[in-house]
Amino acid sequence: MKDNNFVAQAGYVILRDTTGLRHAVRPEEVIGVSELYEDGAECLVTLSCGQFLRVPRALTEILEGLN
Numbered sequence: 001m002k003d004n005n006f007v008a009q010a011g012y013v014i015l016r017d018t019t020g021l022r023h024a025v026r027p028e029e030v031i032g033v034s035e036l037y038e039d040g041a042e043c044l045v046t047l048s049c050g051q052f053l054r055v056p057r058a059l060t061e062i063l064e065g066l067n
């Protein structure tokens with residue numbers, strides 16, 4: 001089964017948050033990524049518009065997808 005929690009399409013990164021909603025985000029709109037727990041299993045992605053996305057992904061995985 002394909003993992004659709006974090007994919008890149010047409011210049012956007014598609015992030016699936018912890019509620020299951022998908023968000024199409026341009027990488028340059030991400031101003032920060034922070035781990036929520038010591039195990040690193042979930043992160044908070046901060047967008048330039050002031051919105052926060054709680055994403056069930058490791059910080060390094062999110063950063064790799066934004067590059």
